Amino acid sequence: MEGGPLVTVSFASGAGLAIGKTRVRYRGVDIGRLARLHISADGLHVYAELQLDAAAQRAAMCGTKFWVVRPRIDVRDISGLMTAVTGTWIDVDIDRHSIRACHAFTGLDMPPVMTGEEDGARFVLRAASLGSLHAGSPVYFRGAQVGQVLGYSLERNGGNVRIGVFVRKPFDRLVASGTRWWQSSGVEFTLDSAGMRLDSPPSAALLEGGVAFDTSHGNVRAEANANANDFPLAGSRADAMRANYGPPAVVQMRFAQSVRGLSVGAHVEFRGVVLGTVTAVNIDLKPASEHFDMLVTLSLYPSRLGRSYRDALGDGAGAAGKVLLRNLVVQGLRAQVRTGSLLTGQKYIALDVFPHAPPAHVDTDRSPVELPTLSNSLEELQEQLSTIVHRLDQMPINQIGSNLDATLQQSNALFARLDAEVVPAAHSTLESAQRAFRSAKEILDQGSPLQSDVGQAxxxxxxxxxGLNALSDYLERHPEALIQGKGGDH
Incomplete structure (x- = not known):
């Protein structure tokens, strides 16, 4: 009558268990012993009957967990080494919230990830793949560990993996309907049009995987999570935060030029702001015209155009949104393939308004909508350079070289003749001219007779x-002197 309850626990194996010797412990204190051990009727389980002490009545509540403590080494820690000295024992985790007593339990193969003493909230994540996650993987909020992964299971149709996670208080109030979850299980190396990026999670996540979460648009606000229990789990932070942009609009663009370097996942930017991503790159052959077009499919997020756009047009799928798109195309809205990084050669799609672009039309009733495009100026320059090189290839360079060589030979012969015939005659003429100049100088010298004679003259x-001036003055005063002659009084 002084003894406590007798409970039966089913284990997969009875290795290390000894009747009368194996103790039952709670927080390191003995609360009972193994009273009996026998195999189930189907031979798949071992039933261990545990005699608990009178003070251990709470250990018989239905939520209690039992497991066998053995030496274990995994990526998280090393546990159970004391069993090498004291022997194997059965550990207990009592559920404080359980109010109903039970006498049959199913033992755990591994120690539980979370004990009953921890307060917090549980959530379910849906992922396409489990990745490197397992029970006990850490849960991070902005680099700080705030919880653990409890376990996982496959959906009945096998489409997704359902992962249970636990977030401790008070961090559980950060989880709301807009919270985004993603796997933080390894080094993420990205090589795209924006260059090279290397994102590394905490060191513990590299070894055992991990899950991270953050609030929408980075706004931290404690909210009740009563209606937030089931979330999608993205493969990366970028994919998780992209879900904040709302449903994407599928758009196609047709390019006549090569799109080498444009890959799935490349950014679609409007004046430097990312509006979406490339989802497919295909070839569109028109047999009638034997013309190739490169057809690029995009996922655009109109909500990224700003709050005013969202408030006025929502996702832009209505009549007002279609009218706005047609007006923008008339004003010159076009798409171009541009090089994002000369180092990697990766390209991206750039949206911008080109006022002088050729006129274009967009059919907003078509699904998906096909936006007009504009060839890249650099591509046009390359084509022009290619045309110039082609024309240079067609020029008779060899013939021109031969003619130029013959002309140079004739010029050399002419110069040799000039040097042999004309130059000596020119030299003689120059000497004669010098002699003439010397004679003229002697004649014009101030001391020469010619110079004196010229001065006297x-x-x-x-x-x-x-004298002529005086005669002219006299005749002007006495013109009669030409007939009468000069008078005596004059």
Whole structure:
């Protein structure tokens, strides 16, 4: 009558268990012993009957967990080494919230990830693949561990994996309907049009996987999570945060140029702001015209155009959104394939308004909508350079070289003849001219006879001119002297 309850626990194996010796412990304190051990009727389980002490009445509540403590080594820690000294024992985790007593339990193969003393909330995540997650993988919020992965299971149709996670208080109030979850289980190396990026999770997540979450648009606000229990689990932070943009609009673009370097996942930007991603790149052959087009399919998020756009047009699928799109195309809205990184050669789709672009039309009633495109200026320059090179290839360079060589030979012969015939004659003429210049200089020298004679002649000429001036003045005063002659009184 002084003894406590007798409970039966089913284990997969009875290895290390000894009747009368194996103890039952709770928080390191003995609360009972193994009273009996026998195999189930089907031979698949071992039933261990545990005699608990009178003070251990709470250990018989229905939510209690039992497991055998053995030496274990995994990526998280090393446990159970004390059993090498004291022997194997059965550990207990009592559920404080359970109010109903039970006498039959199913033992755990591994120690539970979370004990009953921890307060918090449980959530379910849906993922296409489990990745490297397992029970006990950490849950992070902005790099701080705030919980653990409890376990996982496959859906009946096998489409998704359902993962149970636990977030401790007070961090559980950060989980709301807009919370985004993603796997943080390894180094993420990205090589795209934006360059190279290396994102590394905490060191513990590299070894045992991990899950991270954050609030929408990075706004931290404690909210009740009563209606937030089931979330999708994305493969990366970028994929998880992209879900904040709302449903995507599928758009196609047709390019006549090569799209080498444009891959699935490349950004679609409007003046530097990412509006979406490339989802497919295909070839569209028109047999009638034997013309190839590169057909690129995009997922655009109109909500990224700003709050005013969202408030006025929502996702842009209505009549007002279609009218706005047609007006933007008339104003010059076009798409171009541009090089994002010269180092990697990766390209991206750039949306912009080109006022001088050729006129274009968009059919907004078509699904998916096909936006007009514009060839890249760099691509046009490359084509022009290619045309110039082609024309240079067609020029008779060899013939031109031969003619130029013959012309140079004739010029050399002419120069040799000039040097042999003309140059000596020119030299003789130059000497004669020099002699003539010396003679003229001697004649014009101030001490020469010619110079004196010329000076005297100029003096007599001045005198003559003075006499002529006096005669002219007299005749002007006495014109009758030409008939009567000069009078005596004159």
């Amino acid at each position: 100029l003096t007599e000429l001045r005198r003559t001119l003075a």
